[in-house]
Amino acid sequence: MNVGIVGVSGAVGETLLALFERHEPETTRLQLFGSKRSAGRRVDYQGSGLQVQEFGVERVSDCEVLFLCVSGDFAKKYARELAKRSIVIDNSSALRYDEDVPLLVAPVNAAAYCGQRLLANANCSTAVALMALAPLEALAGIESVQLATYQAASGAGRPAMDELVEKTSGFMGYGVDDTSAHFRHNLAYNVIPQIDQFQENGYTKEEMKLVWELQKIMQRPDIKVSATCVRVPTLRSHAEAITVRLRRAVSLAEVREAWGHGLSRGPGQDAGSGGLRVVDEPGEYLYPMPLHSSGQYAVEVGRLRHNLVYGDSGLDFFVSGDQLLRGAALNAYEIYCLTQGRAFPSAV
Ligand SMILES: NC(=O)C1=CN([C@@H]2O[C@H](COP(=O)(O)OP(=O)(O)OC[C@H]3O[C@@H](n4cnc5c(N)ncnc54)[C@H](OP(=O)(O)O)[C@@H]3O)[C@@H](O)[C@H]2O)C=CC1
Numbered sequence: 142m143n144v145g146i147v148g149v150s151g152a153v154g155e156t157l158l159a160l161f162e163r164h165e166p167e168t169t170r171l172q173l174f175g176s177k178r179s180a181g182r183r184v185d186y187q188g189s190g191l192q193v194q195e196f197g198v199e200r201v202s203d204c205e206v207l208f209l210c211v212s213g214d215f216a217k218k219y220a221r222e223l224a225k226r227s228i229v230i231d232n233s234s235a236l237r238y239d240e241d242v243p244l245l246v247a248p249v250n251a252a253a254y255c256g257q258r259l260l261a262n263a264n265c266s267t268a269v270a271l272m273a274l275a276p277l278e279a280l281a282g283i284e285s286v287q288l289a290t291y292q293a294a295s296g297a298g299r300p301a302m303d304e305l306v307e308k309t310s311g312f313m314g315y316g317v318d319d320t321s322a323h324f325r326h327n328l329a330y331n332v333i334p335q336i337d338q339f340q341e342n343g344y345t346k347e348e349m350k351l352v353w354e355l356q357k358i359m360q361r362p363d364i365k366v367s368a369t370c371v372r373v374p375t376l377r378s379h380a381e382a383i384t385v386r387l388r389r390a391v392s393l394a395e396v397r398e399a400w401g402h403g404l405s406r407g408p409g410q411d412a413g414s415g416g417l418r419v420v421d422e423p424g425e426y427l428y429p430m431p432l433h434s435s436g437q438y439a440v441e442v443g444r445l446r447h448n449l450v451y452g453d454s455g456l457d458f459f460v461s462g463d464q465l466l467r468g469a470a471l472n473a474y475e476i477y478c479l480t481q482g483r484a485f486p487s488a489v
């Protein structure tokens with residue numbers, strides 16, 4: 142198998158490379174690509190060195206599978222052309238809403254893959270939320286979802302993450318420095334209620350992605366979704382406070398049970414918790430947090446309780462999941478596993 146990663150120096154690309162290093166058989170020939178900026182750089186991989194090559198359509202032509210970890214504009218320009226020769230797994234939002242492109246969160250809607258060559262990876266907040274939402278949809282049917290997100294700096298890429306570290310260590314006090322090259326404001330010791338551009342309806346594009354993508358992936362265009370997305374000064378792992386209204390009353394025990402077996406673990410595998418871990422022992426001060434979920438394949442879910450407004454058909458809970466893994470690289474790797482008929486690594 143001949144595989145290429147385009148954008149390997151970025152936050153998603155480097156996380157994907159680490160997954161290949163850990164899970165991929167040595168027989169796979171991996172090629173790495175980037176812009177002129179990182180061309181020529183050598184990267185350690187499975188005991189040898191790989192050189193990053195400058196991307197070019199002809200240069201990637203022998204790759205049977207190509208991961209695009211670049212931008213939406215890059216995907217718009219190249220993805221369809223590349224898909225004529227390779228299976229293309231795109232991490233950007235550019236093609237997610239095209240009718241002929243399956244939008245995949247592999248443990249949730251693997252059935253949407255049926256041999257297409259151009260495949261879209263979902264938005265990070267959407268993928269993290271879905272790990273807890275999909276089993277609830279199967280359990281009782283979802284009427285509505287309300288989300289408030291707490292999104293890490295790395296959601297805006299590797300340079301944004303580096304900037305937060307630098308600005309935090311150089312913080313001089315509030316009102317002194319409101320500059321940032323990657324966010325609308327300085328994120329150090331701050332929270333910013335804007336991710337992506339504002340839309341005409343007053344929501345941001347990140348908030349609307351949650352609406353569009355939950356509806357497309359769950360094949361439920363009628364589900365009501367509303368979100369507020371906030372950037373917080375964590376480095377990795379998006380956390381989300383989620384309120385769900387179900388079609389019927391459920392017990393909390395039923396919900397925990399559903400979370401224990403409601404997700405696919407890959408072609409030919411039995412369903413399992415496949416990437417969701419219940420962390421819900423308030424008496425022991427154990428609940429989902431980026432501090433614990435960062436670097437982990439599983440999304441953590443906890444703080445489960447019935448919602449005081451909706452009663453026993455409503456649930457409140459909190460999730461935290463490493464968005465560079467579940468919301469990007471791990472999900473992309475699982476999509477690749479799907480195309481190869483292999484079990485997902487989270488099941489290993
Ligand atoms: N970060 C996250 O949590 C998530 C990101 N995504 C999406 O994944 C994609 C990558 O994001 P992320 O890793 O965060 O971004 P980064 O800014 O960290 O990395 C961008 C990458 O794109 C490469 N690149 C830029 N221009 C070119 C070019 N002309 N040819 C080849 N490579 C190029 C850069 O390579 P070089 O260094 O060589 O210039 C770099 O490796 C984006 O579409 C993003 O929306 C999706 C879900 C979550």
Ligand SMILES: N[C@@H](CC(=O)OP(=O)(O)O)C(=O)O
Pocket residue numbers: 232233234263264265292293295296297336337347350
């Ligand atoms: N928007 C996300 C990361 C991302 O790139 O998402 P998308 O692929 O949907 O644009 C964040 O900033 O946390």
